[in-house]
Amino acid sequence: MKLKKQIFIGKNKRFDKNIKLGIAPSRQISNLKLILGRDAYLRSGTTIYLGTCIGDYLQTGHNALIREENNIGDHFSLWSNSVIDYGCSIGNNVKIHCNCYIAQFTIIEDNVFIAPGVIIANDLHPGSPNAFACMKGPTIKQGALIGGNVTLLPHITIGEYSLIGAGSVVTKDIPAYSLAYGNPARVIKKITDIRCKIKHHMPYKFLLDELVKKGKDND
Numbered sequence: 001m002k003l004k005k006q007i008f009i010g011k012n013k014r015f016d017k018n019i020k021l022g023i024a025p026s027r028q029i030s031n032l033k034l035i036l037g038r039d040a041y042l043r044s045g046t047t048i049y050l051g052t053c054i055g056d057y058l059q060t061g062h063n064a065l066i067r068e069e070n071n072i073g074d075h076f077s078l079w080s081n082s083v084i085d086y087g088c089s090i091g092n093n094v095k096i097h098c099n100c101y102i103a104q105f106t107i108i109e110d111n112v113f114i115a116p117g118v119i120i121a122n123d124l125h126p127g128s129p130n131a132f133a134c135m136k137g138p139t140i141k142q143g144a145l146i147g148g149n150v151t152l153l154p155h156i157t158i159g160e161y162s163l164i165g166a167g168s169v170v171t172k173d174i175p176a177y178s179l180a181y182g183n184p185a186r187v188i189k190k191i192t193d194i195r196c197k198i199k200h201h202m203p204y205k206f207l208l209d210e211l212v213k214k215g216k217d218n219d
Contacts, residue, residue, distance in 0.1 A: 004021075004022040004034075004050075006022060006032050006033050006034060006050055007021055007022045007033075007034045007036075007050075008033065008034070008035045008036070009035075009036045009040065010036060010037045010038030010039070010040065010056065011038050011039075012038055012039045013036070013038075013039070013040045013041075013042075014039075014040070014041040014042070015040075015041075015042045016042060016043045016044040016046075017044055018044045018045060019042050019043075019044065019045070019046045019047070020046070020047040020048070021034060021036075021042075021047075021048050022034050022048075022049070022050050023047060023048070023049045023050065024049070024050055025049050025050065025051060025067070025068040025069075025086070027068065027086070029051045029068055029069055031051050031069075032050045032051055033050065033051070033053075034048060034049070034050045034051065034052055034053075035052075035053040035054065036048075036054050036058060037054060037055045037056035037057070037058065037074065038056045038057070039056055039057045039058075040054075040056075040057070040058040040059075041058070041059045041060070042058070042059075042060050043060055043061055043062045043064075043080075044062055044063075045062045045063035045064070046060040046062075046063070046064050046065075047064070047065045047066070048065075048066045049066065049067050049068040049086075050068060051068035051069050051086075052066055052067070052068055052069065052070040052071075052072070053070075053071050053072070054066070054070075054072040054076060055072060055073045055074035055075075055076065055092070056074045056075070057074055057075045057076075058072075058076050058077075058078075059076070059077045059078070060077075060078050060079070061078065061079035061080030061081070061082070061098060062080045062081070063080055063081050064078045064079065064080065064081070064082055064083075065082070065083045065084065066078065066084045067083075067084060067085050067086040068086045069086045069087045070084055070086065070087070070088045070089075070090065071088075071089050071090070072084075072088075072090040072094075073090060073091045073092035073093075073094070073110070074092045074093070075092055075093045075094075076090060076092075076093075076094050076095075077094070077095045077096065078096050079095075079096065079097050079098045079116075080098045080099075081098055081099050082096055082097070082098060082099060082100040082101070082102075083100070083101050083102065084096075084102045085101070085102060085103050085104045085106075086104050087104045087105045088102055088104065088105065088106045088107070088108070088137070089106075089107045089108070090108045091108060091109045091110035091111070091112070091142070092110045092111070093110055093111045094108055094110070094111070094112045094113075094114075095112075095113050095114065096114045096118075097113075097114060097115050097116040097117075097118075097148075098116045098117075099116050099117050100114055100116065100117065100118045100119070100120075101118075101119050101120060102120050102137070103120045103121055103122035103123075103137045103154075104122055104135060104137065105122055105135060105136045105137050106120050106122065106137030106138060106139075106140075107137070107138075107139040107140065108140045109139075109140060109141050109142040109143075109144075109160070110142050110143070111142055111143045112140050112142070112143065112144050112145075112146070113144075113145050113146065114140075114146045115145075115146060115147050115148040115149075115150070115166070116148050116149070117148050117149040117150075118146050118148070118149070118150050118151075118152070119150075119151045119152070120137055120138060120151075120152045121137070121151065121152065121153050121154050122135050122136055122137040122154045123135055123154060124154050124155065134154075135154070136154055136155050137152075137154060138152045138153070138154065138155065138156045138157065138158060138170075139156075139157045139158070140152075140157075140158045141157065141158060141159050141160035141161075141162075141176065142160045142161070143160050143161040144158045144159070144160060144161065144162050144163075144164075145161075145162070145163045145164070146158070146164050147163070147164055147165050147166035147167070147168065147181075148166045148167070149166055149167050150164050150165075150166065150167065150168050150169075150170065151168070151169045151170065152164075152170045153169070153170060153171050156170060156171070156172055156173050156174075157173045157174070158170070158173075158174050159173070159174050159175045159176030159177065159178060160176045160177070161176060161177050161191060161204075161207055161210070162174050162175070162176060162177060162178045162179070162180065162191060163178070163179050163180070163191050163194075163204075164180055164181065164185060165179065165180065165181025165182070165185075166181070167181075167183070168180065168181045168182055168183060168185040169182075169183040169184055169185060170184070170185040171184040171185070172184070174187065175187065177190055177191050177192060177207065177211065178190060178191060179191050179193075179194055191204045191207060192204050192205060192207050192208050192211065
């Protein structure tokens with residue numbers, strides 16, 4: 001594969017056949033460089049546009065798509081048939097599973113997990129000629145966990161270390177350290193109070209230490 005002059009790739013890359021790097025966006029943007037850090041592994045069908053910067057240890061599944069003007073950290077995984085639309089900010093150690101759509105102007109902080117089939121929306125006024133003026137995706141704070149087939153509506157915030165249950169439609173902000181689910185999603189309990197029905201342990205008990213630390217820091 002012949003690379004364009006605007007593409008900069010770190011060492012130890014591993015690229016399957018049939019990938020496309022450096023697609024020119026139809027929009028006019030100021031920065032047309034594509035930067036990938038070291039140890040990137042791109043599987044077949046991956047497409048990444050010019051104008052995006054991604055850190056070290058990127059991994060993609062088959063047919064993953066990353067549009068322009070995205071800033072993405074290290075250890076980012078985007079699995080098969082998922083799309084990152086333009087203008088997003090994504091932190092370190094983020095994992096986005098298969099068949100997900102991340103809308104423009106979404107913010108995803110560090111250590112977030114997004115399960116298969118998640119849809120992130122950004123348009124408050126679909127079909128309106130003024131829709132772009134209000135367009136903004138949600139903000140997903142550090143450590144949040146988004147279950148399968150969840151829909152997140154525009155302009156909301158998912159609090160840090162919160163868990164959104166599978167199939168939920170989230171229409172408003174969810175506080176930190178919460179378990180929320182339903183349509184519309186509502187807060188059920190603290191994530192640290194969840195008890196496994198099989199092993200009867202508390203899988204998120206480790207977050208109690210984080211809560212204690214935050215409490216001391218706020219004293």
